[in-house]
Amino acid sequence: MSESRVVVTVIGPDRVGIVADVAGLLAKQNVNILDINQKVMGGDIFAMTMLTDITKAAIDFGDLKKLLEEKGKELRLKIHAQHEEIFKYMHRI
């Protein structure tokens, strides 16, 4: 299975610059964004899902996950990073 594709999810109160902040972090670690989807739900809840490729990332998955979690705390958002398979398994036959 492909272990290089990671889904990054960002959820929390909306404000200016979330996409830039998270994408900036990913770029700094050489993580490639393959797809991105973002919307504001119910007027003030920001939700973004990104499909990324970590093949050429500067750090391993565990460290990337930690960095994203720290960033989430700093921005007061929930940031998750999970291998893509979990979603494929659950939602596709």
Next chain:
Amino acid sequence: MTISPEEILETIEMIEQESLDVRTVTMGISLLDCSHPDVKVVGERVIAKIERLAGKLRETAKGIEMDYGIPIVNTRVSITPISQVVAGGHKDDFIYIATCLDEAAKRVGVNFIGGFSSLVQKGFTTQDIALIEAIPEALAITERVCSSVNIASTRAGINMDAVKKMGQVIKEAARLTADKDGLGCAKLVVFANAVDDNPFMAGAFHGVGEPECVVNVGVSGPGVIRAAVKEAKGKDLGEIAEIIKKVGFKITRMGELVGREISRRLNVEFGILDVSLAPTPAIGDSVAEILEAMGIERVGAPGSTAALALLNDAMKKGGAFASSYVGGLSGAFIPVSEDQGMIRAAREGVLFIEKLEAMTAVCSVGLDMVAIPGDTSAETISAIIADEAAIGVINNKTTAVRIIPVPGKKVGDMVHFGGLLGEAPIIPVSRLSSKEFIDRGGRIPAPIQGMKN
């Protein structure tokens, strides 16, 4: 992206808000090759084998938890029913082996090890008798060892001598752990039609037809089902069944992924996925509350059995489609002390043992984690076991009794077992006597349902 953002957010919500998790990854290990006339040698071999095979279990599960963001709550080990491994017929040998199993569990970092067990549905061997006599002390002096005894099957009937004996064993296990509210009994399951590949404790053991080593996975997600049912206001019960089926499918797929991946990483065969709904004391992670979301005021009210039957069946249908190998117990559990909705109903005095018994006819397992008055007689406990066994034997399903006669406590008192075992109010038991019936002993013949060839 092949997966829509809505689907991604749905998965995350299930895990974050609705307590979706993989309840247990259980490694089944055959100990048949550990046998030896000297029990000290058996002990050494058992510890060495468990360490060799399960040494990386916990660490591997943690890795999968990190990669997929799915909590894996417990890692456990199940072993060959130990009465078939220890050659001697001495109670002390079995107590010694129990301490070795406890040590092995601690070394590999699993919180429970199951298989201090015996299969006596048709009669006892010398080893079976020694093991059963050792159970109360073994459970009192060990921390992680779980015990189970199969006393009946559809093919063999009910071993009423074993039923009588287990009433006494439960009383004694409670007495020896009186300082912990009879905790020993929480680690002891009396089965009818026990299964060989159950990953859930306290009743897990590695059956004789199983391979050398295998990984079985138990999923859980009462909270997710409850949320989905709650949202379905005004829908009829056919539609509710459909909703449960779909959610059951998704929950099971997650377990399937974890099972396959852990088996790949450990290079151990993937056995089965147990599609069960196992509640925890966490708020919202309750099977009782699913029934309440369907419109039952409190679990135990008329309609509870029908609602549970619907839930159990729909969950199985969704799960069967989602996994290539479904096994174990696969159904909804109704442990009283581990389920907030059950605890609430018992506290309010509206949930009785008789209704629980009826519910066990349509769901997985049986009277589970039920705390009863400490002065309940051994014969009454045996009679409760006999009733459960009859339901299992006649209906061709697994039933079980995990009941705690809490020393010194009376109806309405609370007992606290802590952790996943939760807390429960003592519920009443009939004061009528079944002593003469139990004292007859013997074997209730296999029912006509067992003659299938």
